[in-house]
Amino acid sequence: MAVETRERPAARRPGELTFVELLRWCWRQLTSMRTALVLLLLLALAAIPGSVIPQEEVDSLKASQWQDAHPDLTPVYERLGLFDVYGTPWFAAIYLLLTISLIGCFVPRIAVYAKALRSQPPATPRRLDRLPDHATYRTDETPDQVLARARALLAGQRIRRTDPDADSVSAERGQLREAGNLLFHVSVLVVMAGFAIGSLFGYQGGMIVVVGNGMSNDLTSYDDFNPGSLFGEEDLDDFYLDIEDFDVEWMTSGPAQGQARKFVSHVRYAEDGGEPEEYDLRVNHPLTIGDTGVFLIGHGYAPVITIRDGNGDVAYSGPTVFLPEDPSFRSIGVVKAPDARPQQIGLEGWFFPTYAFTEETGPFSVFGDAKNPAISMQAYVGDLGMDAGRSQSVYVLDKSDVELVESPDGSMFRVDLALGDTVDLPNGAGSVTFEGLERWNKLQVSQTPGRWLTLVGVVLALLGLLGSLFIRPRRTWVRARRDEQGDTLVEVAVLARAGGDDVSTVLADLLAALKQDEQDEQNEQDEQHEREEPR
Amino acid sequence: MTDAGWEALSNQAVAGAGVLYFLALLALLAELVVARRVAEPADATAYESGAAGGLTVAIGPDAEAPTDADDRRREAFFGRLGLLLTGLAVVVHGFALLCRGLAADPNRVPWGNMYEFTLSGTFWIALLFLVALRRFALAWMAPVVVGVVLSLLMLAVLVLYAPIAPLTEALNSPWLVIHVVAAIIATAAFTLGGISSVLYLLKSREGASSKGYLARVPAPADLDRLSYRLHAFAFPVWTFAVLIAGPIWAYEAWSRYWGWDPKEVWALITWVVYAAYLHARATAGWRGRKAAWLAIVGVATLWFNFVGINYFSSTSQHAYAAPASHHASPEVGNLLGESRT
Ligand code: HEM
Numbered sequence A: 001m002a003v004e005t006r007e008r009p010a011a012r013r014p015g016e017l018t019f020v021e022l023l024r025w026c027w028r029q030l031t032s033m034r035t036a037l038v039l040l041l042l043l044a045l046a047a048i049p050g051s052v053i054p055q056e057e058v059d060s061l062k063a064s065q066w067q068d069a070h071p072d073l074t075p076v077y078e079r080l081g082l083f084d085v086y087g088t089p090w091f092a093a094i095y096l097l098l099t100i101s102l103i104g105c106f107v108p109r110i111a112v113y114a115k116a117l118r119s120q121p122p123a124t125p126r127r128l129d130r131l132p133d134h135a136t137y138r139t140d141e142t143p144d145q146v147l148a149r150a151r152a153l154l155a156g157q158r159i160r161r162t163d164p165d166a167d168s169v170s171a172e173r174g175q176l177r178e179a180g181n182l183l184f185h186v187s188v189l190v191v192m193a194g195f196a197i198g199s200l201f202g203y204q205g206g207m208i209v210v211v212g213n214g215m216s217n218d219l220t221s222y223d224d225f226n227p228g229s230l231f232g233e234e235d236l237d238d239f240y241l242d243i244e245d246f247d248v249e250w251m252t253s254g255p256a257q258g259q260a261r262k263f264v265s266h267v268r269y270a271e272d273g274g275e276p277e278e279y280d281l282r283v284n285h286p287l288t289i290g291d292t293g294v295f296l297i298g299h300g301y302a303p304v305i306t307i308r309d310g311n312g313d314v315a316y317s318g319p320t321v322f323l324p325e326d327p328s329f330r331s332i333g334v335v336k337a338p339d340a341r342p343q344q345i346g347l348e349g350w351f352f353p354t355y356a357f358t359e360e361t362g363p364f365s366v367f368g369d370a371k372n373p374a375i376s377m378q379a380y381v382g383d384l385g386m387d388a389g390r391s392q393s394v395y396v397l398d399k400s401d402v403e404l405v406e407s408p409d410g411s412m413f414r415v416d417l418a419l420g421d422t423v424d425l426p427n428g429a430g431s432v433t434f435e436g437l438e439r440w441n442k443l444q445v446s447q448t449p450g451r452w453l454t455l456v457g458v459v460l461a462l463l464g465l466l467g468s469l470f471i472r473p474r475r476t477w478v479r480a481r482r483d484e485q486g487d488t489l490v491e492v493a494v495l496a497r498a499g500g501d502d503v504s505t506v507l508a509d510l511l512a513a514l515k516q517d518e519q520d521e522q523n524e525q526d527e528q529h530e531r532e533e534p535r
Numbered sequence B: 001m002t003d004a005g006w007e008a009l010s011n012q013a014v015a016g017a018g019v020l021y022f023l024a025l026l027a028l029l030a031e032l033v034v035a036r037r038v039a040e041p042a043d044a045t046a047y048e049s050g051a052a053g054g055l056t057v058a059i060g061p062d063a064e065a066p067t068d069a070d071d072r073r074r075e076a077f078f079g080r081l082g083l084l085l086t087g088l089a090v091v092v093h094g095f096a097l098l099c100r101g102l103a104a105d106p107n108r109v110p111w112g113n114m115y116e117f118t119l120s121g122t123f124w125i126a127l128l129f130l131v132a133l134r135r136f137a138l139a140w141m142a143p144v145v146v147g148v149v150l151s152l153l154m155l156a157v158l159v160l161y162a163p164i165a166p167l168t169e170a171l172n173s174p175w176l177v178i179h180v181v182a183a184i185i186a187t188a189a190f191t192l193g194g195i196s197s198v199l200y201l202l203k204s205r206e207g208a209s210s211k212g213y214l215a216r217v218p219a220p221a222d223l224d225r226l227s228y229r230l231h232a233f234a235f236p237v238w239t240f241a242v243l244i245a246g247p248i249w250a251y252e253a254w255s256r257y258w259g260w261d262p263k264e265v266w267a268l269i270t271w272v273v274y275a276a277y278l279h280a281r282a283t284a285g286w287r288g289r290k291a292a293w294l295a296i297v298g299v300a301t302l303w304f305n306f307v308g309i310n311y312f313s314s315t316s317q318h319a320y321a322a323p324a325s326h327h328a329s330p331e332v333g334n335l336l337g338e339s340r341t
Helices: A002-007 A019-030 A033-047 A060-069 A073-080 A089-118 A143-153 A176-201 A451-470 A504-532 B003-037 B046-053 B069-103 B114-136 B139-160 B174-209 B220-254 B262-280 B289-312 B332-337
Strands: A134-139 A168-173 A203-210 A214-216 A224-227 A239-250 A260-271 A277-282 A287-289 A292-309 A314-319 A331-337 A344-352 A355-358 A362-365 A374-382 A402-404 A415-418 A422-425 A430-447 A474-482 A488-496
Touching: A019 A089, A033 A089, A033 B262, A089 A176, A134 A504, A143 A168, A143 A474, A143 A488, A143 A504, A176 A451, A203 A214, A239 A292, A239 A430, A260 A287, A260 A292, A277 A292, A292 A331, A292 A344, A292 B220, A314 A331, A314 A430, A344 A362, A374 A430, A415 A422, A415 A430, A451 B220, A474 A504, A488 A504, B003 B069, B003 B139, B069 B114, B069 B139, B114 B139, B114 B174, B114 B220, B114 B289, B139 B174, B174 B220, B174 B289, B220 B262, B220 B289, B262 B289
Parallel strands: none
Antiparallel strands: A134 A488, A168 A474, A203 A224, A203 A430, A214 A239, A239 A260, A260 A277, A287 A292, A292 A314, A292 A430, A331 A344, A344 A374, A355 A362, A374 A402, A374 A415, A422 A430, A474 A488
């Protein structure tokens, strides 16, 4: 600084900073404890909106429903990124600043710690009575006796090497605390790295597979697919998987009557064209194939429905996935027969695994198991809007160009079918048959690279944290010297180097031990005297 | 015994525990009233005399001053009675939890919904308090702890009560047990830490001239140290619960270890706030009162997470957040929005 001033004497006013100084000042601010604290609080604050506003990444349906319900707020929220809080630049800014602060804070600390490890405990301060926890006593032992005992008592700690006739002992313990602190903070970085790898190079996908069918692991098999930004299609593992059978156990009694328990998919899979293997896929027991995890997360019914058109030709036939709406597995579904002639036919309605009916409730399902399966749907004819090339959800019927099929007398017409039944649509539009019943499984398939790194990171962080919170670094000094009367004056002091530490009892114990040993030695000597006396 | 029988027994035991806590609170308040009649102290060092005796804390603030010996004996009696009743209440409370677990078919850990979680959480608050009582000489804290436990228990019974139901399949995992046990223990310790931080703020505002209950409360420096110890215990347990056991379970059940689900987000918010609290204790200008405020914010986020968030957000996959959705497919909602062409 002095050099710079001399070079440009006129340009400086007091308090003015050069650019380099400004940078250095900013760096010091950024890496200060206070900034870290404020950034941590900011992070907590910034995470809140994402828990209250539906997030597209977490639940896209909820998010779009919310957006439909709030047309005024939606554009504003969209600009602020409030539907994807954890991917927004402002959220990233906070954790990136925190990361930089962390690195800037801890690289120097590591250096300081390495040096401290190699150096000796500090010399005994001249005035021990200035320390908050100190004590003195007098004894008629020699200083050397006291110091030797102090060394023995403090043997577990690092003791400063001193020349033999020094008048004090300086000991230090708990240096590992700082190691714990360093390990914790470095591990936080490791966790963040592992998390970043997982979100950049991994993917999450989901698919519904009808039992008896299978999937091969390529993009077309997925119903939804969320890749990280650096995930490429070629990273997909090469395997296929068939769901051969599916078992559910239904609770038929007790308070949980009607719930499904213990559902198991018996799957057969093969990787890279290798030998097929079998696995019992259950909730909480995923199957790992290569780098890919396959998870069973749901199940439901797929009624086999056949639609014949007005010409008597089969326009649609096959298992159709219905989505369960409640614990009794009343399920909602849509059947589309775009090939039906002269008019396309669509069905929309419910499936009931154990159908029942009362006047008050209308149709409902008593039980999740398929004891008395039935469908109850409404039929539509017209243009299903599938030719326009727009993508369309298979679970939604586009009703803009269709008309509801009614009985010839104008009363309501429903396709109400028990298993095996057929009903003719009015006006010769065709017929619908409930042929059979299949089941489906919802599989979640994902790659999460870096998850072991993340796990190792948090475990190390926890270990570091334990060290940092429970190791109590302390320094202890004992000084003994002859005073004018020829007694030995002993001064003892203990210094707590971590917050939340109370060393008063440590000091008391040390004092007691110093004096106790003195007593003991005295007693031993006395005993020896006694034993010697008879002679 | 039938499951319904166990459930009824559990409900009766909860009621019994509530009555015992209430009686304990009355006894502890009686202790305070009697202590007040004993002459007002100049310097309040009751906790130090309490420290020596552990259970026998009901020593007046002015143990040395010559006062009515009868009152002093009565005070000690009420204090001991209060703690004894608290101990009994904890036993009955634990029994209620046990019955609740046995009432489920199959038997299971009793934390399937918010009612059970609150029941377990309050049990652990009271239990941890009793365990730490001797070690940290906490008898002065008893009225507040019992008051908090009783209020939360009433909240659980009156507002959160839900009939017993088995866990959904996804919740049926050993990692869930580990995750929730750790989360509940941490919650209990954080709550005790929060109580001591509130008392710290009150006491440090009043200073040495504090009267009434606050006169029995330790000096601010000791309260501060106590808060730190409780938080230092709770924080690693919480870290383990929500950043290790929770993600492992979430990965096995849902294929992702972290999904920014509202429960997860709030668990992280709590963690970050407490990390800030620990930082604050080492930061000039933040020690003391500001740090204590952070501890209180922390405990607020904690309780908000498993009581409040459910009323603000319905996207949580965590089952006890939505007692009605006990069906097997938590993802069904998501499916509806996806397009399959
Ligand atoms: C990702 C962000 C961070 C997290 C989650 C975090 C968390 C923590 C936790 C939980 C502690 C308590 C352990 C203990 O008391 O020893 C702690 C201590 C500490 N942190 Fe951080 N920290 C972060 C960033 C930082 C940064 C950026 C700095 C540098 C300014 C920093 C400096 C410290 C120091 C010096 C301590 C020791 C305090 C003491 O001696 O008690 N931390 N941190």
